[in-house]
Amino acid sequence: MNKNSWILYIGILVFGLVAPFIFPAFKVQLSILCVLIVLATTWNIQGGEMGYNTFGNILFYGLGMYLCASVQVGMFFPLAEWTESGGEKTFVHTPSQFFQGMAAGLVVAAVVPTIVAGLIGYAILGLRGHYFAICTLGLGVAAGEISGGIEIIGAGQGFTTPPFPNIGGLEARGEFFYFLSFGALVLTFIAVRAIYTTRFRLILNAIRDNEDKAEAMGIETMKYKIIGWMISAFFCGLAGGIMGGLVGYIDSTDVAFDGREMGVFMVLMAILGGKGTLWGPIIGATLFHFFKEGFWTFFLGWQYVALGVLIVVIVIYFPEGLMGWLREKYPERFGEVVDEADRKAQVELK
Amino acid sequence: MDFLVFQYPMITIQACLDGLLLGILFALIAYGMALQWGVMNIINIAQGDLVILGGYIAYFMYLYGIHPAWGVIVSPIIMYFVGIAIYKLVINKVVDRDLFISILATFGISILFMQLMNFAFGADVVLANSGYGTTMLFDNNVVLPNSKIFSAFISIVFAICLVVYMKRSKLGRAIRATAQNARAAKILGVDTEKVYAATFGINAALCGVAGALISITFTIHPYMGLPYTIRSFMIVIVAGLGNLPGVAMSGMGLGIFEEFADYILGTEFRIGSVFLLLVLILVYRRFKLSRKREYLK
Numbered sequence: 204m205n206k207n208s209w210i211l212y213i214g215i216l217v218f219g220l221v222a223p224f225i226f227p228a229f230k231v232q233l234s235i236l237c238v239l240i241v242l243a244t245t246w247n248i249q250g251g252e253m254g255y256n257t258f259g260n261i262l263f264y265g266l267g268m269y270l271c272a273s274v275q276v277g278m279f280f281p282l283a284e285w286t287e288s289g290g291e292k293t294f295v296h297t298p299s300q301f302f303q304g305m306a307a308g309l310v311v312a313a314v315v316p317t318i319v320a321g322l323i324g325y326a327i328l329g330l331r332g333h334y335f336a337i338c339t340l341g342l343g344v345a346a347g348e349i350s351g352g353i354e355i356i357g358a359g360q361g362f363t364t365p366p367f368p369n370i371g372g373l374e375a376r377g378e379f380f381y382f383l384s385f386g387a388l389v390l391t392f393i394a395v396r397a398i399y400t401t402r403f404r405l406i407l408n409a410i411r412d413n414e415d416k417a418e419a420m421g422i423e424t425m426k427y428k429i430i431g432w433m434i435s436a437f438f439c440g441l442a443g444g445i446m447g448g449l450v451g452y453i454d455s456t457d458v459a460f461d462g463r464e465m466g467v468f469m470v471l472m473a474i475l476g477g478k479g480t481l482w483g484p485i486i487g488a489t490l491f492h493f494f495k496e497g498f499w500t501f502f503l504g505w506q507y508v509a510l511g512v513l514i515v516v517i518v519i520y521f522p523e524g525l526m527g528w529l530r531e532k533y534p535e536r537f538g539e540v541v542d543e544a545d546r547k548a549q550v551e552l553k
Numbered sequence: 554m555d556f557l558v559f560q561y562p563m564i565t566i567q568a569c570l571d572g573l574l575l576g577i578l579f580a581l582i583a584y585g586m587a588l589q590w591g592v593m594n595i596i597n598i599a600q601g602d603l604v605i606l607g608g609y610i611a612y613f614m615y616l617y618g619i620h621p622a623w624g625v626i627v628s629p630i631i632m633y634f635v636g637i638a639i640y641k642l643v644i645n646k647v648v649d650r651d652l653f654i655s656i657l658a659t660f661g662i663s664i665l666f667m668q669l670m671n672f673a674f675g676a677d678v679v680l681a682n683s684g685y686g687t688t689m690l691f692d693n694n695v696v697l698p699n700s701k702i703f704s705a706f707i708s709i710v711f712a713i714c715l716v717v718y719m720k721r722s723k724l725g726r727a728i729r730a731t732a733q734n735a736r737a738a739k740i741l742g743v744d745t746e747k748v749y750a751a752t753f754g755i756n757a758a759l760c761g762v763a764g765a766l767i768s769i770t771f772t773i774h775p776y777m778g779l780p781y782t783i784r785s786f787m788i789v790i791v792a793g794l795g796n797l798p799g800v801a802m803s804g805m806g807l808g809i810f811e812e813f814a815d816y817i818l819g820t821e822f823r824i825g826s827v828f829l830l831l832v833l834i835l836v837y838r839r840f841k842l843s844r845k846r847e848y849l850k
């Protein structure tokens with residue numbers, strides 16, 4: 204790591220810390236952006252580095268959301284009565300109860316999906332290519348449909364998460380959730396960056412490029428695939444737990460296991476930025492969030508139409524993403540040595 | 554949750570018959586999916602939305618006073634051109650790319666269609682009433698709507714027509730040749746671009762027929778597309794590509810499974826159980842193949 208990148212990291216960190224005070228009106232949007240970046244970055248471990256294009260990370264996200272809220276409520280009050288009252292605040296968390304519950308909830312929300320990923324990983328990750336994609340799509344939708352039928356977590360009528368305690372009002376709530384999600388983002392970034400400097404990333408890339416060959420080289424591919432998935436699941440669960448508290452209301456198919464929105468968004472963000480790079484998903488998520496908010500504001504009602512068109516356009520015309528495009532344009536910047544004659548020949552070919 | 558199924562044998566017969574008739578419809582949609590998968594190597598997530606769109610065509614005929622059964626003829630004709638249009642706009646750019654690209658692109662189309670249908674037709678659950686009445690069997694213990702029998706009959710007729718067409722006609726031969734080896738077919742003078750377009754059109758037309766039948770027999774709703782895609786995907790992976798009797802059999806099996814899941818687990822778990830079954834089938838096949846160190850291709 205050289206001096207320039209240190210300046211960049213510290214600059215981003217400082218910007219992240221002061222952002223909610225510079226843009227007080229956009230606190231919720233910034234928190235959502237942090238969560239989106241976490242989701243895109245962790246999807247990239249799977250889809251970009253390992254070549255296992257999954258629609259199923261939404262499973263861990265939704266699981267984390269339900270678990271965090273359930274623990275937060277269940278630690279102090281009977282869960283069934285809470286969900287039955289559906290938004291009627293018969294029970295009120297004191298501030299210390301709220302924060303204790305949130306902390307415990309987030310730990311559970313991160314750990315349990317990791318275990319789930321480890322348990323189902325052996326069965327699911329044996330599938331390859333599009334079978335894996337469709338299977339994980341099925342997992343996500345099935346989880347949504349089934350959780351919509353379970354009474355204790357609110358079934359069809361949804362689950363209201365505990366309201367923020369009455370200290371400092373709306374401002375304090377926004378700041379709390381912003382710093383929570385920003386913390387998750389920093390944690391994810393440090394972890395992913397550390398992972399990407401190790402041999403683990405090379406193994407994942409080997410699996411992506413040719414799994415049979417990687418196995419023949421003596422790599423226990425299944426073990427590394429499961430570990431990769433567990434890392435994704437950990438951060439997806441954490442992001443889900445935070446998002447549940449931020450939104451304040453959990454519905455099985457529209458908020459938690461929302462394969463039609465969040466499940467596709469994370470894939471799209473990573474592809475838009477460029478999969479298989481560290482910065483790609485982060486840039487992709489930021490751009491995508493701007494696009495999305497623009498659609499939601501200016502094309503209200505038509506947002507899904509615009510979204511569908513956006514998906515098709517991105518997938519057909521920018522499958523390599525922004526980073527891929529930059530890499531093709533300025534290969535020197537990415538540490539690739541380019542022969543000048545070779546490049547001229549390529550330009551002429553085009 | 555009650556276990557009436559085990560107490561009253563008549564309900565078992567009812568579920569089996571319902572499932573059989575429903576499964577024949579699923580098999581028709583799955584046949585379209587197998588066709589395009591085999592020929593173009595594309596998995597179309599928008600398959601179910603094409604079905605629903607076909608259903609709305611029949612529903613609109615019903616609204617304007619035409620008997621919805623005519624939708625079986627009108628809907629495939631319109632859907633054929635819709636299919637060609639989708640092919641020209643999107644699919645021809647993803648045909649020889651990675652399969653995941655085609656999955657994502659058709660996912661985009663699926664979201665687009667869902668929302669456009671929601672705008673155009675509203676978010677209500679609708680059905681086209683055919684007024685065919687019902688048939689009573691076994692001392693009035695088993696009730697079969699005639700529309701279900703009609704739809705199963707029409708599905709079989711269309712499937713047979715298609716099989717004969719694929720065997721006998723020039724285009725059918727070209728499609729089969731392209732499925733076997735696109736490059737060789739191209740060398741021998743087959744215009745594969747046209748073949749692809751026609752394949753996608755035929756697939757959309759099949760979806761149109763199935764949709765029209767579904768609007769008569771069951772209900773349609775703009776967001777109900779994805780389960781039909783998953784069902785047809787499941788039927789195809791169980792039966793294998795290009796195995797028509799297998800598609801019919803596994804379609805009927807899936808229909809019966811769904812009816813029983815509905816009775817035993819309850820209606821709210823019906824769609825969930827379909828998706829879960831998909832996961833289980835894939836995992837089962839993965840373990841079976843991994844004994845020989847192979848995987849699903």
